[in-house]
Amino acid sequence: MLDPAPPSVLKTGFLAGPNGSLHCTLFLPADGVSRHWLIHVPAFAEEMNKSRHMVARQARALNARGYAVLVPDLSGTGDSAGALADASWQAWRADLRFLIDWAREQGADALTLWGLRSGCLLAAQVAADADIPVQRLLLWQPVHGGRQQVAQFLRLRLAAGLTRGGGESAAALREALAAGETLEVAGYPVTATLLDEMETVQLAGLALPAGTAVQIFEVVGDSERPVTPLTAKLLEGWTRAGADCRAATVTGDSFWMTQELGFAPELIDRTLAWCREPLTAPADAPAPAIKGFYSHSDGTRSLVFSCEGASLVGLLHGADAASDLGVIIPVGGPQYRIGSHRQFVCLSQALADGGVPALRFDYRGMGDGDGILRGFADIGADIRSAIDALQAQCSGVRRVVLWGLCDAATAAAFYAPTDARVVGLVLVNPWVYSPEGQAKAFLKHYYLQRLLSRDFWRKLLRGGLDVRGSLGSAWRFVQTARRPAAEPAVTPTPAEADRASLSSAPASAHLADRLADGLAKFGRDRLVLISGQDLTAAEFLDAGASDKRLRGQIEDSRTQVITLAQADHTFSRSQNRVEVEAASVAFACRLRDNSESVNQYRRAAQEVC
Numbered sequence: 001m002l003d004p005a006p007p008s009v010l011k012t013g014f015l016a017g018p019n020g021s022l023h024c025t026l027f028l029p030a031d032g033v034s035r036h037w038l039i040h041v042p043a044f045a046e047e048m049n050k051s052r053h054m055v056a057r058q059a060r061a062l063n064a065r066g067y068a069v070l071v072p073d074l075s076g077t078g079d080s081a082g083a084l085a086d087a088s089w090q091a092w093r094a095d096l097r098f099l100i101d102w103a104r105e106q107g108a109d110a111l112t113l114w115g116l117r118s119g120c121l122l123a124a125q126v127a128a129d130a131d132i133p134v135q136r137l138l139l140w141q142p143v144h145g146g147r148q149q150v151a152q153f154l155r156l157r158l159a160a161g162l163t164r165g166g167g168e169s170a171a172a173l174r175e176a177l178a179a180g181e182t183l184e185v186a187g188y189p190v191t192a193t194l195l196d197e198m199e200t201v202q203l204a205g206l207a208l209p210a211g212t213a214v215q216i217f218e219v220v221g222d223s224e225r226p227v228t229p230l231t232a233k234l235l236e237g238w239t240r241a242g243a244d245c246r247a248a249t250v251t252g253d254s255f256w257m258t259q260e261l262g263f264a265p266e267l268i269d270r271t272l273a274w275c276r277e278p279l280t281a282p283a284d285a286p287a288p289a290i291k292g293f294y295s296h297s298d299g300t301r302s303l304v305f306s307c308e309g310a311s312l313v314g315l316l317h318g319a320d321a322a323s324d325l326g327v328i329i330p331v332g333g334p335q336y337r338i339g340s341h342r343q344f345v346c347l348s349q350a351l352a353d354g355g356v357p358a359l360r361f362d363y364r365g366m367g368d369g370d371g372i373l374r375g376f377a378d379i380g381a382d383i384r385s386a387i388d389a390l391q392a393q394c395s396g397v398r399r400v401v402l403w404g405l406c407d408a409a410t411a412a413a414f415y416a417p418t419d420a421r422v423v424g425l426v427l428v429n430p431w432v433y434s435p436e437g438q439a440k441a442f443l444k445h446y447y448l449q450r451l452l453s454r455d456f457w458r459k460l461l462r463g464g465l466d467v468r469g470s471l472g473s474a475w476r477f478v479q480t481a482r483r484p485a486a487e488p489a490v491t492p493t494p495a496e497a498d499r500a501s502l503s504s505a506p507a508s509a510h511l512a513d514r515l516a517d518g519l520a521k522f523g524r525d526r527l528v529l530i531s532g533q534d535l536t537a538a539e540f541l542d543a544g545a546s547d548k549r550l551r552g553q554i555e556d557s558r559t560q561v562i563t564l565a566q567a568d569h570t571f572s573r574s575q576n577r578v579e580v581e582a583a584s585v586a587f588a589c590r591l592r593d594n595s596e597s598v599n600q601y602r603r604a605a606q607e608v609c
Helices: 046-063 089-105 119-127 146-163 170-178 192-199 229-240 265-274 340-353 380-393 407-418 435-451 454-461 467-482 494-503 511-522 535-546 548-554 574-593 598-608
Strands: 009-017 020-028 036-041 068-072 110-116 136-140 183-185 188-190 213-220 244-251 300-307 310-317 325-330 358-362 399-405 422-428 525-531 559-564
Touching (some): 009 310, 020 089, 046 068, 046 265, 046 340, 068 089, 089 110, 089 192, 146 170, 170 192, 213 229, 325 380, 407 511, 422 511, 422 574, 525 535, 525 574, 548 559
Parallel strands (some): 036 068, 136 213, 422 525, 525 559
Antiparallel strands (some): 009 020, 020 068, 183 188
16 A cells, blocks of 8 residues: 655646646745745646556655645646647746746755656756756656657547548648647647647757766566666766766656556656655744635636645635535546546536536545545545535535546535535446446447448458457457456455555445435436547446446436447547536536426437537
């Protein structure tokens, strides 16, 4: 198990950056005093989202050594102002230079830039500027060139096209970008302005000032594996130029890309070892004033609230709305409060525009939330604290709707019957995982579709298919699907939770049974949104077909089910995302105004979606 984070002071807010409001999370030592600051430079797109929990854990561990850590969202990303389609690499350079100046104004005597993946390119490029006072560079799993990052990113679009049965080429995507089009890649809108600038940056082409201390860590599965040849060559060049360079491999998960939360405890420990000298401020050093932080920006309010002694971070949209109903969005899966491709940012803003305040938040151990991660089945206290925080900010709110995707949907249904303030649920692709159910879903919805796919047979006839491997994989699913359902698992203890519950395995009973029980006890309105191209949703529907109690709740008159046939798990296509937002706003407004009957609402929602 990963140790709980040490005590620290957590501050969140916005800074008036050169390109608009920059949202920042500032991790300070327990006494609030530090002279050495690290500024994190995030990874790109979904890698940033998936990595946030590891970044926060490292930040808190560094706090215990006397360091302050600033974790910003650059322009057009995360909780900051702007859209990614309008972002540029040069704007991000300006953001980072601004943050360095701001940290120095708060009393930072020594600065370390801490990059992750493509953030290493930006960190090193800014450190190479002669007028920037950066003493050290910490580079986690660096991408060595922007061209590599862009090619990897565009492959996500190509893979999605193959999955949908369409066909695009890398050349066609490049032509579209060159023609000035905005491309949607895994839900992220990008233009040639950003990608072309990113491609020009290479670590090996940057000249660091003499004396700069550099530490590179690469995460590997085998402890005997050396650093990559590219990294070894890079260090040789920077060392010859006068930098103090080191590199090492550490074992751990590829947390920036895993489908579930990944961890690399050795990476945290080795980073602390590199920062081995505890930095203590003089006894009479005052706590930093943190000037320039403000809590509001464009109708959004940044919050830190408590749950059983742990600090949770949330963003509240529409705090001034005259509504007695609000929406709470707990964030599940390997992400933080922004959601994949900022879907929860857009959803919350849509709700606020509809006159309904919405609070999205990181529960304990997720994103910026501290404390031990207990797993989605045990976040009732976190949801209750979020409702309390919403009501403290919006005094008129008396009732709430819980909105959850995947395991957060299931967690919301578990919690809803326990709190009279909850009057509605929006359950999106609910998680009812079991090994047998997953195997059946793969066989029915993946392998069957492949057999009916023209591309599959074309690939088979051309000899481009690993027939033995495919048959072996399918046979393993058949064997799993035919097994009798396993006995319910025992609820993990807190000491096991960081690993055991992260697998999203059943908690104290089969998830489909617990979900049906929660909905039956809740007995109020619920909206169920289903993606037609998602195995999690398919498993939920299969469970509903075979489980009488769950089927009864799905067919209940208080339940409205909307299926978006072409949508993936996170509704990454903008059309599907907007449809989800429209249905969610309509549902919340109906409960708020009580102005439509259930049947009228159903017709309206079907027209929207």
